[in-house]
Amino acid sequence: MKIRRKTEISVETREVWVFRRRGGQGFWCDACGARVGALSPEAAAAAMRTSLRAVFRRVETGGLHFKETDGGALLICLNSVNHHCHADGEPLIEP
Numbered sequence: 001m002k003i004r005r006k007t008e009i010s011v012e013t014r015e016v017w018v019f020r021r022r023g024g025q026g027f028w029c030d031a032c033g034a035r036v037g038a039l040s041p042e043a044a045a046a047a048m049r050t051s052l053r054a055v056f057r058r059v060e061t062g063g064l065h066f067k068e069t070d071g072g073a074l075l076i077c078l079n080s081v082n083h084h085c086h087a088d089g090e091p092l093i094e095p
Contacts, residue, residue, distance in 0.1 A: 031065040037078035044076040
């Protein structure tokens, strides 16, 4: 009789995302009461692992802090993205 052995392998991974800001882009966030880093909606969607539409929905409902530039560009508050990404308090993105 042939004996079969089963081997189980578990792998735990962790990702680190680095967003580089050109020109030190940031703004004063009234909701946070501080100067914060800023992300484009596309970068926020990538960091939150969600769709661009979901980011816009959160902006519209007040779930994400934001500022519109004079040129009409949307900047998303880095602190509010971190708040949505990590419940354990460890920031997803360092300012």
